[in-house]
Amino acid sequence: MLATILFLAFWVVLALVLFFIAVRGGLGGARATLQSQSRGARTALTFIFVVVYIGFGIAIPAAILNGNQAHASSQIAGVRLTSAEKHGRQLFGQNCGICHTLAAANAVGKVGPNLDMLKPPASLVLNTINNGCVQNPPPNSPQACLGQGNMPGQILGGKDAQDVASFVGKVAGKE
Numbered sequence: 001m002l003a004t005i006l007f008l009a010f011w012v013v014l015a016l017v018l019f020f021i022a023v024r025g026g027l028g029g030a031r032a033t034l035q036s037q038s039r040g041a042r043t044a045l046t047f048i049f050v051v052v053y054i055g056f057g058i059a060i061p062a063a064i065l066n067g068n069q070a071h072a073s074s075q076i077a078g079v080r081l082t083s084a085e086k087h088g089r090q091l092f093g094q095n096c097g098i099c100h101t102l103a104a105a106n107a108v109g110k111v112g113p114n115l116d117m118l119k120p121p122a123s124l125v126l127n128t129i130n131n132g133c134v135q136n137p138p139p140n141s142p143q144a145c146l147g148q149g150n151m152p153g154q155i156l157g158g159k160d161a162q163d164v165a166s167f168v169g170k171v172a173g174k175e
């Protein structure tokens, strides 16, 4: 981080020096300007240097490095995820994305229903993970779903299952 800023600052300073020399008509002109006794010129020069240096050399790289980057992965279309939900998103990618489409997890599976359209609340997701779905379940079975196919139960358990459920519920569920 600091190293990157210093690296950028180095090139900015170098560019400014070259720019200054060029604008002042070569090395001789640059020296003449630096040695000029005009206060106005020196003040203006210092001002420009400080503004450009701080603006481009420090503020912009620092903002880019520091700014949204660390938080970008915790936000989806303005929805802020808790660390448990981020964990859920990761698990979703590993365990559910092959069969389900869910934009917030970049998942495009086509075996099961599209969760962006189904909009399952977290409770339904958890229930489905725990029990799975079978196409022709016995009456009152917890494995009854939409009748579109089979989904294995218990792919995940415990906190993992809860994290996935709260992630899906948050990004897609209509609650």
Ligand code: HEC
Pocket: 092, 095, 096, 097, 098, 099, 100, 111, 112, 113, 118, 120, 124, 125, 128, 129, 133, 134, 135, 144, 145, 146, 147, 148, 149, 150, 151, 152, 155, 156, 164, 165, 168
């Ligand atoms: C092997 C493919 C497959 C995997 C992996 C899979 N699913 Fe499914 N899922 C399905 C199918 C097929 C259905 C539709 C079942 C039906 O309609 O009877 C379904 C249905 C669902 C439903 C809707 C249930 C309902 O009652 O409407 C939810 C929610 C769901 N899955 C969530 C998940 C989550 C979360 C994971 C990851 C832990 C996951 N699925 C992993 C195939 C899969």
